[in-house]
Amino acid sequence: MLVCLLPVPCVLGNLRPPRITALPGSTVPWKGHVTLLCQGPGQAEGYKIAKVGSPEPTDKEEQIMPRKTNTLSVAEITTDKTGLYHCSYQRGGRWSQFSDPLQLVMTGAYEKPSLSSLAGTVVAPGENVKLQCFSKINYDVFILTKEGEDHITQNQSSMPQDRGRQTIFLLNPVSSTQAGTYRCYGAFRENPYLWSQPSDPLQLQVEGTTESPSSTQPICSTAPSGDLASRGRLLGIWIGVPVAVGLLLLVFLIFLILYCLRKAKSNAARKERQPEAAGRANGQVSEAADPQEVTYSQVTCHVPHQGTAGAPSRVPRQTQSSEYVTLAFR
Template sequence: MSMVPPSLLCLGLCLSQSTWAQKGNLPPPRITALPGSTVPAKSHVTLLCQGPKQAEGYRISRVGSPEPMDKEEQITSRKTNALSIAEMTSGKTGLYHCSYQRGGRWSQFSDPLQLVMTGAYDKPSLSSMAGTVVSPGEKVKLQCVSKINHDVFILTKEDGDHVTQNQSSVPHDGGRQTIFLLNPVSSTQAGTFRCYGAFRDNPYVWSQPSDPLQLQVEAPTAWHPSVETQVRLSLAALLLLVMVVLLAEAWCSQGGPSVKSDEPPPQWTDKRR
């Protein structure tokens, strides 16, 4: 097998990277929201597009929109571009992505960021049908209920940005409900949960969050009897010992079990012979 000269190998790699860049296949940046992507109505939020140090400019746009929301602000020489939304409204919700410019070319789009506005409807209620302290491996059902006829309910964990489940609702007592299943539950699922209600025709506008539900996942503790229980167990053991002694004495006083001999009975001999 012939060896490829290092110079040709380097040339090949350079041409490959150049071709990759010319096709616009620069690695995608990362888009985040501060303080979070689940934003109360009329609150402030900032979108950040983070790319490599060599980036020459950035732009942020809503998925489905061909142009950036603000060209002058989006295409800049800053390494990390920020889009500031002073007051969150339903018209600014949706999926956002961003890209960066390098060498006159634009990178791939980042993964989409779901920007949600909360507080549009009254809050639902969230409860655990197995209690708030459960054991690992247990089947846990979280029930989200609302008097409003929401099409879907969303379960989030901790800071409200981590969507755990999104499920359709069913009728319940004049309103709607859904059951979120955690099966089997593990220690990593412990934390603070909330649920929201929404409608399919406006999926990024949610209700107020439910009151927080703190779920604890704890292994069963070893059984430690109380002092009173220990005394009772000791008395029971002593009584059992006394009964055994009495039974043994009664058995011995009766001579114990009869012993049967396997030897044949003695034979009588005639002494007159």
């Protein structure tokens, strides 16, 4: 039997707690922007996002002023805004249980430590990997994070080492899912949500994976090495054949041009020698003579007479005869 007594709201059963997340992430650089998101059911009537340990509003305030949006925007992160946050939602006149707490951290407060892998950055599956985080600053704790994951991978106390502090993070045994980009931070116990600058990134690769997986990047399938090699050879053939044909055509054109030039020079030399030979054969005959030209030559015949050359002859002289011979040169 269900009994509801006013003004106490009617309880229809326990409401599932929501989930709180931070966009773009819960590790925020100094003066960075962050938005807290409370994910509840679609029938939620209001939301509440607050720091853990902050004063709780009264039931009257909750009923009169429920938060209509499920986000809380922090324009500029500062030290006083770091800490643990949780959220709840209102439905049917009742507030749900709080979500699991979200740690909101500000980075960049101190100098960065260094991160290295004692076994190298390329390891075999199943191998025990040790990541060393070291700093000359006496940090109380070191924090290890992996890129693409919105939570702390490991958090350990530091130990003295070579006039500084260090800690060893163990990844035992390592698998392909642990390949990726790692960074470490230093912090003090009195301000656990105020971290140093991040270390330089360390790229850990597990043998058998071509690239380190990251949730911030799409996962693309890669072709086997044999297929890549065959594709490379085929591509080389497709590129090499046109290049070879082009070179052959170029060589052929060069040869053809040289041949034509040599032939032209030979013809010119032959033409220069022919007029000289013709001049020697014909004597004084002009090269420009017309083969159809007709030449007339006069031939005069004289009949000799006896007697004195000086005495006049009483016999009348015979008339000189002239004949014309037509000479035609062809």
